[in-house]
Amino acid sequence: DTEVTQTPKHLVMGMTNKKSLKCEQHMGHRAMYWYKQKAKKPPELMFVYSYEKLSINESVPSRFSPECPNSSLLNLHLHALQPEDSALYLCASSHIPGQGIGELFFGEGSRLTVL
Amino acid sequence: QKEVEQNSGPLSVPEGAIASLNCTYSDRGSQSFFWYRQYSGKSPELIMSIYSNGDKEDGRFTAQLNKASQYVSLLIRDSQPSDSATYLCAVSQMNSGYSTLTFGKGTMLLVSP
Numbered sequence: 001d002t003e004v005t006q007t008p009k010h011l012v013m014g015m016t017n018k019k020s021l022k023c024e025q026h027m028g029h030r031a032m033y034w035y036k037q038k039a040k041k042p043p044e045l046m047f048v049y050s051y052e053k054l055s056i057n058e059s060v061p062s063r064f065s066p067e068c069p070n071s072s073l074l075n076l077h078l079h080a081l082q083p084e085d086s087a088l089y090l091c092a093s094s095h096i097p098g099q100g101i102g103e104l105f106f107g108e109g110s111r112l113t114v115l
Numbered sequence: 116q117k118e119v120e121q122n123s124g125p126l127s128v129p130e131g132a133i134a135s136l137n138c139t140y141s142d143r144g145s146q147s148f149f150w151y152r153q154y155s156g157k158s159p160e161l162i163m164s165i166y167s168n169g170d171k172e173d174g175r176f177t178a179q180l181n182k183a184s185q186y187v188s189l190l191i192r193d194s195q196p197s198d199s200a201t202y203l204c205a206v207s208q209m210n211s212g213y214s215t216l217t218f219g220k221g222t223m224l225l226v227s228p
Contacts, residue, residue, distance in 0.1 A: 031212060031214065041220070042218035042219065055210075055212060088156075088158070090158055090159070094214050097209035097211070097213075103149055104161075104205075104216055106158045106161075107158060108157070109158040
């Protein structure tokens with residue numbers, strides 16, 4: 001069983017809806033990540049949080065808004081999405097450098113469909 | 116631009132054979148190297164990590180790293196149909212407070228009974 005938990009596993013939303021994806025980890029990791037993966041493509045980095053502060057935003061459109069309320073939780077708020085945003089959204093966590101070798105542990109993902 | 120190259124496959128092997136998956140990377144500053152297995156519609160699962168030159172074995176899996184050649188490989192011995200999946204090679208650059216992974220496009224492995 002993965003120690004990174006994502007909810008919901010599946011989400012269908014219209015282009016005018018507001019929804020959120022949630023991620024929780026209990027491994028004591030202080031770095032958390034959002035990735036987006038389209039079919040038959042590798043995961044693409046969206047955001048990185050380190051010590052609950054946003055460290056990387058890979059030029060993601062503002063209709064995606066990340067939030068890190070504490071060291072265990074990571075949210076991704078969704079608003080006014082487009083059909084091309086339909087994808088598997090992956091949350092991951094890792095130790096900070098010096099405490100590990102940089103491996104990321106992924107949650108099971110949230111499958112998002114935008115109608 | 117940091118790049119990770121993999122043959123997209125599919126790589127087809129019979130059950131019980133050795134599957135050999137290869138990966139090259141462009142950034143000599145890369146520090147750690149990973150193999151993730153991803154079943155269709157599922158999330159990537161870490162199966163091997165390696166950060167020093169040589170071989171690392173874990174059960175039926177052996178990862179090999181050659182930093183001089185910028186080459187990483189994964190050998191799967193006694194391949195099983197359940198090994199059929201896409202294998203993603205990932206290369207890590209560690210920054211202050213987090214790691215960034217660059218993924219290859221993945222190699223699809225098909226193990227036939």
